[in-house]
Amino acid sequence: MPIAHETLLEINLEALAHNYHYLRSKLDTDIKMMGVVKAYAYGGEAVTISKKLSELGIDAFAVAYTSEGIALREAGIEKPILVLHPQSVNFESIVENCLEPSIYSVFVLKEFIKTAEKLGLKDYPFHLKLNTGLNRLGFIEPELETIFEVLKNTEAVKLKGVFSHLAASEDWKERQFTLQQIGKFRKMSFQIIENLGYKPLLHLSNTAGIFNYPEAAFDMVRSGIGLYGFANDQKNDPFLKPIATLKTIISQIHELSEGESVGYNRAFTATGNMRMATLPIGHADGINRKYGNQRAGVYIDGQYAPIIGNVCMDMIMIDITGIDCNEGDEVIIFGGPQPATKFAEKGNTISYELITGISQRVKRVVIEK
Known part of the structure; x- marks a missing residue:
């Protein structure tokens, strides 16, 4: 890919x-x-x-x-x-x-x-x-x-x-x-x-x-x-292959100190020194606010990074403490290590709602093989 x-x-x-x-x-x-x-x-x-x-x-x-x-x-x-x-x-x-x-x-x-x-x-x-x-x-x-x-x-x-x-x-x-x-x-x-x-x-x-x-x-x-x-x-899920993978990148990385907050309404507060990243995707793209505040997360090079704070219209923030990554690196929202069914469950919904809700402003890329 x-x-x-x-x-x-x-x-x-x-x-x-x-x-x-x-x-x-x-x-x-x-x-x-x-x-x-x-x-x-x-x-x-x-x-x-x-x-x-x-x-x-x-x-x-x-x-x-x-x-x-x-x-x-x-x-x-x-x-x-x-x-x-x-x-x-x-x-x-x-x-x-x-x-x-x-x-x-x-x-x-x-x-x-x-x-x-x-x-x-x-x-x-x-x-x-x-x-x-x-x-x-x-x-x-x-x-x-x-x-x-x-x-x-x-x-x-x-x-x-x-x-x-x-x-x-x-x-x-x-x-x-x-x-x-x-x-x-x-x-x-x-x-x-x-x-x-x-x-x-x-x-x-x-x-x-x-x-x-x-x-x-x-x-x-x-x-x-x-x-x-x-x-x-x-029983039958393993015999089928999800056709869609939602990807994004790291826009910016921040170092946070204990007590600093993240995002609207200061919904997340660091309990110690940590690293966080901002991603260019939000609820206008189909990642609902219900996935925020550590209910769901994403994957960077196979490592899980929870979403912190409230999901914004065009951005989400994730905790990358302990993950070796850089600005511009690829991030997988669903697909690969995290099927849409698993991501949807964390938002108390189903794959249908998640995949059909991905905004048309998200670029579609067709992979033949």
Whole structure:
């Protein structure tokens, strides 16, 4: 890996390829895979990652919002793209960019059909979102009859996929609930197939579902966090490789005497003579204030250095007492000796929040190998 000379997020495409192939190895050969690349590909670089996944053979992509799908189309991504949370104001843009909307309520269904008919479309593909227990978005079973009635009266749209979202597939204590979700999804999907007279793509499993519930693979799985190197359980984490490493450098080193304080509100006071370093990264870059005051730390040449004082907007300060280092030396925030999961735990959060929260002002550097 190259040595950092500024704050940057390294994205390792070789690790991405490893994760893709490992996840594929858990699936039957006829099952499709959808790569979830919302939120800048979980804080990375959505276009580069999507192009690499396309090259590897991914079948489709999922994004959260219409603008994310448009950005991929403008970058030349040709695979099908599902928009998980579209708004009716964006339906014409969705059609213009050949995106596939998730339809999750009767209102959204009618609005999308209205747009499709106005544009003179025939059999435009969409996915139907079922609510099997997560209770965020989606149709419940009593609403299916309304869906059937609405669809019978139009040729403008055609159901391409039916999907839902597992709420706790990584938690074995919730196994019974997950099995109930799988059963409910199967029942509702079969009702839809019977009524329509054809079978759309069925997709339910997320990353943890791929590992823990092979019976829930159906026709396609959706993987997000697994592609980026995290399995959400200790058994499978070692088989995946985190693709992102957040690095920075030492801007300045100070010698402190007993009683001297550090940073805003004098949150840290030296109890003796010590050395500290200031790093050019802060909460505006995604390192939340909750990591300050020795709750978390960073690594310099394999040695741990705790964060001292409050995290500032653009800087953090670390205790480097006893560490042989100099101004300009590389510092690893997460990745390498400290996976994002471990750093996130120290802030009482999860890897998802940490990696997706890395600011876009942090430079992204792509590493092929």
